[in-house]
Amino acid sequence: MTEEYILQVVNLKKYFPITAGVLSKIVGWIKAVDDVSFNVLRGSTYAVVGESGCGKTTLGRTIVGIYEPTDGRVIFEGVDLTKIKDKKKALEYKRKLAMVFQDPTSSLNPRRKIIDIVTTPLDIYKLDRGKNKIKVAGELLKLVELDETFIYRYPHELSGGQRQRVAIARALASEPELIILDEPTSALDVSVQAKILQLLERLQKKLNLTYVLITHDLSVVKHVADYVAVMYAGKLVEEGPREELFNNPLHPYTRALLSAIPVILPEEVNFVSRFKVPLPSGEPPKLSDPPPGCRFHPRCPNAIKGKCDAKTPPFTEVKKSHRVACYLYT
Amino acid sequence: MVLLEIRDLYVDFRTVDGLAKVIEDVSFDVKEGESLALVGESGCGKTTIIKAILKILPDYAIVKGSIRFRGIDLLKLKEEEFYKIKGKEFSYIPQEPLTALSPLYTIADHFIDLFVSSGRRKIGWFEYGSLRKKMASEILEKAAEYLRIVKIPDPDRVLNSYTIQLSGGMLQRCLIAMAIAKNPSLILADEPTTALDVITQKEILGLMRDLKERLRTTLIYITHNLGVAREIAERIIVMYAGRIVEIASSEDVLLNPLHPYTRGLIESIPKLTGGELKGIEGGVINYYDPPKGCRFHPRCPFAKEPCRKEAPKLVKVDHEHLVACHIIGERT
Numbered sequence: 210m211t212e213e214y215i216l217q218v219v220n221l222k223k224y225f226p227i228t229a230g231v232l233s234k235i236v237g238w239i240k241a242v243d244d245v246s247f248n249v250l251r252g253s254t255y256a257v258v259g260e261s262g263c264g265k266t267t268l269g270r271t272i273v274g275i276y277e278p279t280d281g282r283v284i285f286e287g288v289d290l291t292k293i294k295d296k297k298k299a300l301e302y303k304r305k306l307a308m309v310f311q312d313p314t315s316s317l318n319p320r321r322k323i324i325d326i327v328t329t330p331l332d333i334y335k336l337d338r339g340k341n342k343i344k345v346a347g348e349l350l351k352l353v354e355l356d357e358t359f360i361y362r363y364p365h366e367l368s369g370g371q372r373q374r375v376a377i378a379r380a381l382a383s384e385p386e387l388i389i390l391d392e393p394t395s396a397l398d399v400s401v402q403a404k405i406l407q408l409l410e411r412l413q414k415k416l417n418l419t420y421v422l423i424t425h426d427l428s429v430v431k432h433v434a435d436y437v438a439v440m441y442a443g444k445l446v447e448e449g450p451r452e453e454l455f456n457n458p459l460h461p462y463t464r465a466l467l468s469a470i471p472v473i474l475p476e477e478v479n480f481v482s483r484f485k486v487p488l489p490s491g492e493p494p495k496l497s498d499p500p501p502g503c504r505f506h507p508r509c510p511n512a513i514k515g516k517c518d519a520k521t522p523p524f525t526e527v528k529k530s531h532r533v534a535c536y537l538y539t
Numbered sequence: 540m541v542l543l544e545i546r547d548l549y550v551d552f553r554t555v556d557g558l559a560k561v562i563e564d565v566s567f568d569v570k571e572g573e574s575l576a577l578v579g580e581s582g583c584g585k586t587t588i589i590k591a592i593l594k595i596l597p598d599y600a601i602v603k604g605s606i607r608f609r610g611i612d613l614l615k616l617k618e619e620e621f622y623k624i625k626g627k628e629f630s631y632i633p634q635e636p637l638t639a640l641s642p643l644y645t646i647a648d649h650f651i652d653l654f655v656s657s658g659r660r661k662i663g664w665f666e667y668g669s670l671r672k673k674m675a676s677e678i679l680e681k682a683a684e685y686l687r688i689v690k691i692p693d694p695d696r697v698l699n700s701y702t703i704q705l706s707g708g709m710l711q712r713c714l715i716a717m718a719i720a721k722n723p724s725l726i727l728a729d730e731p732t733t734a735l736d737v738i739t740q741k742e743i744l745g746l747m748r749d750l751k752e753r754l755r756t757t758l759i760y761i762t763h764n765l766g767v768a769r770e771i772a773e774r775i776i777v778m779y780a781g782r783i784v785e786i787a788s789s790e791d792v793l794l795n796p797l798h799p800y801t802r803g804l805i806e807s808i809p810k811l812t813g814g815e816l817k818g819i820e821g822g823v824i825n826y827y828d829p830p831k832g833c834r835f836h837p838r839c840p841f842a843k844e845p846c847r848k849e850a851p852k853l854v855k856v857d858h859e860h861l862v863a864c865h866i867i868g869e870r871t
Contacts, residue, residue: 403818428809471766
């Protein structure tokens with residue numbers, strides 16, 4: 210089991226404290242990631258989809274270790290990353306985990322040249338390859354299909370798409386096995402987005418990478434993901450292989466999300482109209498004060514009184530590897 | 540009937556780095572009662588056109604051409620006269636609701652401002668104060684009514700809220716309520732749903748469509764998302780690098796695109812039904828030194844000699860279908 214899965218996230222929780230007063234007394238918690246579990250197969254692309262503020266970015270950041278988890282485990286190649294005490298050993302595992310951030314304009318330091326930006330991971334992980342930075346930087350840029358002469362430029366000299374390529378090159382510098390892509394294309398125009406998605410696909414094949422893709426865009430997911438998880442207000446509500454999830458979405462939230470996508474082709478209109486569901490009214494709950502029971506129940510058109518508002522529905526498998534957290538199916 | 544007629548519009552920006560030629564040779568009509576979408580990628584000049592219509596471009600912008608509203612050339616009007624028309628006839632829905640509204644005032648204050656000072660460039664504090672006193676209760680009653688129209692269930696609470704107390708979707712509804720409150724004949728909406736999640740976006744689009752029908756206003760809707768344009772507009776204008784490349788009905792643009800850029804754009808959009816994503820080679824253009832001839836030619840797979848020399852004119856290829864392309868123009 211463990212060999213098959215490169216990453217296992219088990220009951221992961223990340224709460225942020227809300228403080229008040231001069232003494233910063235903790236008056237509440239923002240439950241950004243609340244009891245999330247999933248497994249990622251080696252070489253696959255696992256997408257986490259959700260609306261803004263649902264905790265998907267926090268989830269990604271907690272997995273790579275930018276945030277310390279409140280509770281739960283992150284098991285990478287069979288080793289629990291949250292338990293490693295030895296710093297040297299921790300670095301060795303962290304090297305294999307990289308991240309690409311959403312906005313390449315703010316994730317690249319404007320005062321450093323591209324060569325310094327893409328080789329920073331080599332210094333952090335003290336890799337031998339770091340001795341010949343010019344050569345390594347050139348190779349990395351070639352990998353992301355940029356011209357080698359770009360190494361002496363600054364980020365502001367590049368276009369948005371080129372900057373995102375640099376960000377991907379930086380993520381590749383430590384020769385990772387798993388990359389967390391946090392909305393890698395949402396700051397880009399569609400014509401550029403298509404090129405970046407193609408690049409990511411080529412790199413995955415060439416370097417046998419595993420991706421965890423965090424996004425709000427279900428149409429992008431349809432193109433690149435193997436597995437899809439839908440997140441709502443800090444929890445996963447549905448998970449399944451791509452085709453299964455798109456052809457047979459079960460959770461009322463997933464169905465609403467699919468039916469709300471602005472589409473362009475007649476066949477897409479037909480596809481979407483199959484899930485014709487009344488749009489959920491209202492807005493997602495505050496993560497500091499989520500409703501009891503299923504977090505979607507105040508907006509859900511199919512909510513069962515006395516059941517959905519009382520107890521959190523279990524995340525159960527209804528079909529092979531298709532899991533859903535909804536009382537309609539259990 | 541034509542409500543707005545834009546002819547040979549050029550907008551240049553005088554900057555320290557030189558002259559940026561942003562809008563070049565833009566002409567189009569807006570018919571009374573229609574909803575028209577201006578579509579293009581970021582930086583293609585869609586917002587600049589809207590700002591030129593509203594005359595809210597910065598001082599260093601040089602605007603040439605004509606913008607006729609019901610036959611009156613807005614660019615030639617004196618400031619006071621223009622503000623009178625603008626206050627009465629135009630409404631603007633900005634992109635980011637959170638930055639468009641002031642965090643220091645309540646929604647009620649914004650509504651009062653809208654009615655008290657619309658139609659003028661400046662208002663003295665004394666006059667403002669007395670007008671406000673006189674009109675406030677009436678305005679708030681009206682405001683509550685309009686907030687109900689945009690489906691806000693508790694208008695009184697919202698009116699007394701500050702922007703940080705409301706969600707993005709709520710704020711966008713407030714802005715729409717403000718836009719329709721003066722019963723304008725033309726609404727200019729600049730990506731009003733871009734900052735919102737898809738479910739809220741769908742709701743807002745539905746709401747705008749209903750309101751447009753009900754109030755019989757004309758709508759110019761800016762978006763970078765062709766799917767959104769399809770939902771809201773009858774006609775689509777596709778822009779690339781400050782020029783119009785294609786004008787057609789929504790259906791024609793999406794199902795029978797002719798310009799290579801429009802085609803590339805549609806082939807780049809991820810579809811829910813799958814299919815290959817093509818993308819377009821190359822990237823942003825430099826407005827200080829735009830490509831000669833057709834501005835798309837460096838990225839165009841079909842570019843030929845004339846494309847590099849001369850800018851193509853918009854030509855009618857079919858009823859209501861206009862394209863600016865040498866290659867396509869030749870064929871038809």
